[in-house]
Amino acid sequence: MTVFNFGSINVDHFYNVPHLPRPGETLAATGHAQGLGGKGANQSVAARRMGSDVVHIGMVGPEGAGRRELDQFGVDVRFTGTDGRMTGHANIYVDERGENLIVVMPGANHEQSLSLLEAAMSEARAGDIFLLQNEANHTAEAARMARAAGCFVIYSAAPFKPEKAHDLLPLVDVLVVNQVEAEQMAEFLGIEIAALEVPALLITKGADGATWRGKTEVFQAAFAADPVDTTGAGDCFIGAVAAGLDQGLSIAEALRLGSAASAIQVTRPGTADAIPTRQEVNDLLAQP
DSSP states (O other): OEEEEEOOOEEEEEEEOSSOOOTTOOOOOSEEEEEEEOHHHHHHHHHHHTTOEEEEEEEOOTTOTTHHHHHHTTOBOTTEEOOSSSOEEEEEEEOTTSOEEEEEEOGGGGSOOHHHHHHHHTTOOTTOEEEEETTSSOHHHHHHHHHHTTOEEEEEOOSOOHHHHHHHGGGOSEEEEEHHHHHHHHHHHTSOGGGOOSSEEEEEOGGGOEEEESSSEEEEOOOOOOOSOOTTHHHHHHHHHHHHHHTTOOHHHHHHHHHHHHHHHTTSSSSGGGOOOHHHHHHHHTOO
16 A cells, blocks of 8 residues: 655754743854655654655745655655745754754745646555645645545644634544644534544644544553753654554554654654654564
């Protein structure tokens, strides 16, 4: 099977700072690095590194930044266009505890091509996984096309907007939110979290683990880790979970795979470049 991902691609600029900037404060960074990022790209890399065939559908600028890096990771980029005015980018400030502050310029992520999406979906088959997030435009159209092709649609509702998530609920098989977003969604609808009308709800809780609520409820505790940089940890988790489901793992096994992958990822600086290989994750899972 295949994991299709309609999502963002960014060039990430990382700045190490003694603490996160306060309003009006000027800080001197103690380090700088650049790498591939964006929620979509991070999830594609994670799914690919866990061993799944991954097709990324997206848009970058004419210089091709981000597309080249995805290709180097082994992601199929035939449906990643270069017609955007500029590749999206993010400035990420990481403090000494590994916490971050992120400013994103969407760029080409908001200039997606429906013709590329249609071409990609012409290759999709029933049972393929389809990922999408809120950092690209045309998400509703993408979800409809994926459902029409028989894909299993996993929607990461981040950056979170309750009205957008509400509109997509009838089009997805799994809604992925963190605990705060789940509470905001329930408040927006005036219901309890358990009453959200979606086949499955995956709530991520960082160091407190993750819970899958569907026909059955599955909880996965977080693996112990000493974080260096938490940027992209959720994306790594979701991409790995998607790969696990694509490869026929049970929900519990897929959550465990994702938890282990993200536990390794946070111990390294960076986003996509920090995502571990499947062998590294297997080694962690094999530990008593």
